[in-house]
Amino acid sequence: MALIVQKYGGTSVANPERIRSLARRVARYKAMGHQIVVVVSAMSGETNRLIGLAKELMADPDPRELDMIISTGEQVTIGLTALALIELGIKAKSYTGAQVKILTDNAFTKARISHIDQHNLRADLDAGYVCVVAGFQGVDEEGNITTLGRGGSDTTGVALAAALNADECQIYTDVDGVYTTDPRMVPEARRLKSITFEEMLELASQGSKVLQIRSVEFAGKYKVKLRVLSSFEEEGDGTLITFEEEDNMEQPVISGIAFNRDEAKITVLGVPDKPGIAYQILGPIAEANVDVDMIIQNTGADGTTDFTFTVHKNEMNKALSILRDKVQGHIGAREISGDDKIAKVSIVGVGMRSHVGIASQMFRTLAEEGINIQMISTSEIKIAVVLDEKYLELAVRVLHKAFELEEA
Numbered sequence: 001m002a003l004i005v006q007k008y009g010g011t012s013v014a015n016p017e018r019i020r021s022l023a024r025r026v027a028r029y030k031a032m033g034h035q036i037v038v039v040v041s042a043m044s045g046e047t048n049r050l051i052g053l054a055k056e057l058m059a060d061p062d063p064r065e066l067d068m069i070i071s072t073g074e075q076v077t078i079g080l081t082a083l084a085l086i087e088l089g090i091k092a093k094s095y096t097g098a099q100v101k102i103l104t105d106n107a108f109t110k111a112r113i114s115h116i117d118q119h120n121l122r123a124d125l126d127a128g129y130v131c132v133v134a135g136f137q138g139v140d141e142e143g144n145i146t147t148l149g150r151g152g153s154d155t156t157g158v159a160l161a162a163a164l165n166a167d168e169c170q171i172y173t174d175v176d177g178v179y180t181t182d183p184r185m186v187p188e189a190r191r192l193k194s195i196t197f198e199e200m201l202e203l204a205s206q207g208s209k210v211l212q213i214r215s216v217e218f219a220g221k222y223k224v225k226l227r228v229l230s231s232f233e234e235e236g237d238g239t240l241i242t243f244e245e246e247d248n249m250e251q252p253v254i255s256g257i258a259f260n261r262d263e264a265k266i267t268v269l270g271v272p273d274k275p276g277i278a279y280q281i282l283g284p285i286a287e288a289n290v291d292v293d294m295i296i297q298n299t300g301a302d303g304t305t306d307f308t309f310t311v312h313k314n315e316m317n318k319a320l321s322i323l324r325d326k327v328q329g330h331i332g333a334r335e336i337s338g339d340d341k342i343a344k345v346s347i348v349g350v351g352m353r354s355h356v357g358i359a360s361q362m363f364r365t366l367a368e369e370g371i372n373i374q375m376i377s378t379s380e381i382k383i384a385v386v387l388d389e390k391y392l393e394l395a396v397r398v399l400h401k402a403f404e405l406e407e408a
Contacts, residue, residue, distance in 0.1 A: 001231060002167035005036045007135065007157030008043035011174040012231035013077050014086075022172075022223035022231065023084035026130060030090055034300035035125045037164065039135045039157040040081055042073025044262050045139070063108035063199060065245040067137075067147045071097075074134035074153070083133045092130045095120070097145070102138035102156070104146045109269055110289065111146035112140060112214075113155065114162040127340060133160065151212030158215040158274075162222035169224050170238075177239035180201070181257040186397055188406035192255065194240045197226075198253045199348050202382045206346035207260025216241070254403040257398055260344040261389060263293060264316035265374070272333030273305040277331065281307055285327050290315045294344070294377045294386065304334075308375065310386065313340050318328065342374065343392040344383035359383050366404040371395055 006026065009387025013019050022038075029036055052071045054061040061069075078094035085092035101117035121131050129202050138146050148155050154171060161169035175183075176191060177202065180187045183189040195203075197220040204213040210228060218225045219241065229238035271277055282292060293310045300306070311319050352358050362383055366373060371394065373388035387395060398407065 001032045001037065003037075003164060004029060005157055005161040005164070005166045005169045007039040007153060007170045008231055009039065009153065009174065011039045012172050012263045013040050013042075013081065013271050014044040017081070017230070018231075019077075019084050022081065023088055025231075025400060026085060027090055030130060030301045033296050036130045036158055037121060037166070038081060038130060039160060040074060040077045040132065041072075041135050041153040042077055042175070043280050043310070046073040046076075063142060065144050067108045067111075071134070071137045071145050071147055074136050075201045075205065078134045085130055085132070086374065090130055091128050092132055093124055094132045094134075096134050097137035097156070098139040098143070099161075100133055104138035104140055104148070105138040106144065107289065108143070108144075109147055110149045111140070112137040113138060113148070113159050116159060118163045121160075121164065126174060133250035148214070151209075152214070154212040155218060158218040158222075158226065161224045162218055167225065169219065169226050169227050171226065172231035173210065173216075173228060174230065174232065175228075176233055176236050176340070177228050178208075178256070179242075180255070180310050181396055181400055182209075182259070185259075185393055186400045186406075189400065191238070192239050195255055196242055196243050196350055198381055199350055200241050202346070202348040202379065203258045204258050206258035206348065206382065206384055207262070207344060208258040209239075210369060218313050226392055229251070246281065253355045254347050254405060255350035255351075255354060256348050257396055257399055257403075257405070258346045258348060259392060260346075261392065263310045263342060263344055263386070264313045264338055264340040265317055265342050265386060266311060266316065266323070266336070266338050268327075268336050271303045271331050273299050275302055277305065278307065280331050281323070281327060282309070283385075285311075285319055288318065288338070290319050290322075290323055294375050294384065296375050305351060310375070312341075316340050341389050342386050343389040343395075343396045344384055344386050345392065345399065346382055347403065348382045349380050352381050352383075363397065365398050366395060369394055369398055 045369035082092040082094040103115040133154040137264045178192050179189040181189045201216045204211050204216050226241040227238050295309045298306045320338050371391045373385045
């Protein structure tokens with residue numbers, strides 16, 4: 001008998017029939033003697049609907065009240081899922097994040113998990129229940145409902161698997177695993193049988209939508225066995241996220257290509273080139289809880305420097321306002337501008353460690369298509385570039401072909 005955590009995304013619970021299908025799958029696992037915890041997202045499109053309602057009343061909704069509103073999506077789904085299981089004759093009980101006691105900090109809409117009290121779940125699992133838990137949500141020390149940010153249900157699933165020391169955490173989505181890139185953009189994209197946690201972490205951080213980055217971080221930190229599967233297929237092994245690199249001479253140098261349409265570029269021109277200038281620019285941005293991704297600083301011969309960084313597209317105007325109100329006059333910047341017509345494309349692979357010339361091959365491939373690179377960021381197993389968003393699909397397709405990712 002194994003303890004398995006299964007997480008189902010919004011498309012997997014989009015309507016009653018899909019919830020019934022989910023329940024039948026869980027019933028098969030239960031019949032094998034396994035203990036099952038099911039984590040569900042809100043129905044597809046429901047969170048966006050709730051955010052839309054909030055914005056009809058307040059253009060920039062109060063974060064605490066917004067969490068109160070959008071957390072209801074998952075609460076509906078856990079109740080419906082529990083009903084579907086009970087209808088099949090299975091003992092089931094639904095839990096909100098607060099009822100599990102998923103404790104978080106108080107960063108509303110972006111909360112982070114600090115502790116999970118597993119006592120209630122353990123007791124019901126031992127009593128033969130399937131425990132159905134609301135993903136995406138928790139509660140802070142004052143009892144306020146918090147949410148973990150978009151995609152946070154993946155984080156809930158992996159965090160529960162870690163807390164319960166589960167044998168496996170299965171992430172059910174609308175795809176049957178992790179692909180070399182999005183097959184909707186590149187039909188030749190190939191499903192990977194396995195991928196390392198390092199590679200999956202990079203792919204998630206660079207824009208791959210299959211797994212949310214914090215869930216991969218949790219899995220890596222607590223050594224949670226993770227598998228991505230399709231909720232629309234009865235059979236299949238999906239993609240296993242492993243801790244070990246394959247010692248295989250035929251292993252591709254590049255495992256996948258990720259892309260992100262959701263970033264914007266902010267440029268601060270003509271600031272003094274002196275110690276502390278980066279902090280003076282980015283400090284107020286961090287204090288406003290705005291995440292920064294790529295950063296580039298170019299120093300000129302005139303004693304000034306140009307500073308460019310990227311943020312989420314939805315936070316560009318907020319970041320620009322902070323810089324113009326609190327920073328520009330203080331540091332004497334000549335100009336501050338924003339550009340939300342960009343995209344980021346990244347190639348990822350542990351094989352980069354032992355192969356040279358990967359960056360030059362990437363840059364040559366893009367240059368041959370007339371694609372200009374605006375920013376570059378690298379790590380040991382990743383190269384990411386920012387380019388004009390109109391070239392995104394072309395860049396992904398030509399890079400996928402150049403690195404022969406369609407070949408098994």
